[in-house]
Amino acid sequence: xxxxxxxxxxxxxxxxxxxxxxxxxxxxxxxxxxxxxxxxxxxxxxxxxxxxxxxxxxxxxxxxxxxxxxxxxxxxxxxxxxxxxxxxxxxxxxxxxxxxxxxxxxxxxxxx
Amino acid sequence: xxxxxxxxxxxxxxxxxxxxxxxxxxxxxxxxxxxxxxxxxxxxxxxxxxxxxxxxxxxxxxxxxxxxxxxxxxxxxxxxxxxxxxxxxxxxxxxxxxxxxxxxxxxxxxxxx
Numbered sequence: 706x707x708x709x710x711x712x713x714x715x716x717x718x719x720x721x722x723x724x725x726x727x728x729x730x731x732x733x734x735x736x737x738x739x740x741x742x743x744x745x746x747x748x749x750x751x752x753x754x755x756x757x758x759x760x761x762x763x764x765x766x767x768x769x770x771x772x773x774x775x776x777x778x779x780x781x782x783x784x785x786x787x788x789x790x791x792x793x794x795x796x797x798x799x800x801x802x803x804x805x806x807x808x809x810x811x812x813x814x815x816x817x
Numbered sequence: 818x819x820x821x822x823x824x825x826x827x828x829x830x831x832x833x834x835x836x837x838x839x840x841x842x843x844x845x846x847x848x849x850x851x852x853x854x855x856x857x858x859x860x861x862x863x864x865x866x867x868x869x870x871x872x873x874x875x876x877x878x879x880x881x882x883x884x885x886x887x888x889x890x891x892x893x894x895x896x897x898x899x900x901x902x903x904x905x906x907x908x909x910x911x912x913x914x915x916x917x918x919x920x921x922x923x924x925x926x927x928x929x930x
Contacts, residue, residue, distance in 0.1 A: 739918060748819065748923050749860070751920070794860070804850055804865045804875060807852075807860040807861075809859045810859065
């Protein structure tokens, strides 16, 4: 069973603050690392799929980096807005499978 | 809108009953995944189908089964329901090409009374 850990569990920031959270995963047999955003009362929405060590991906104010050798990925949000409030999940496919093992998520609340 | 549809949106039933949840993947997607989210739990992978065949099994109970039909829609059957089966059940789809992102449906909220 894979161990995918996310920290912190929750985060409260003010509008305009920049923030980041961490996803830790097994560094052996790495295939890919997924980030999803899950807003309340909606379904998870894919942000990034990262496959290469040193990968850096960006979508608007959100970016992510990947270190496969040490087994972590960071998600950054620059200038947080209230609409960024959501749970951010990372997920890791197990060996030979496309099904994902999800972390428990980081719940972000951005106060206006 | 992800393009993945799930029906019904809500389902309320009694213990011991059997229900069927339905999922239609995005047009062209060959892989379908089922996930369960129980109270205070994260998303748990149940089962995956690819082009009609079972590809991977997660923490799926023996009372649960699934299938994917020739038109690629999938059904998750839950039988002998228990109170603890109350959860949000998500279906996701992907093209099936290696490590594609998955597109999630809106989910079915199952309540077992």
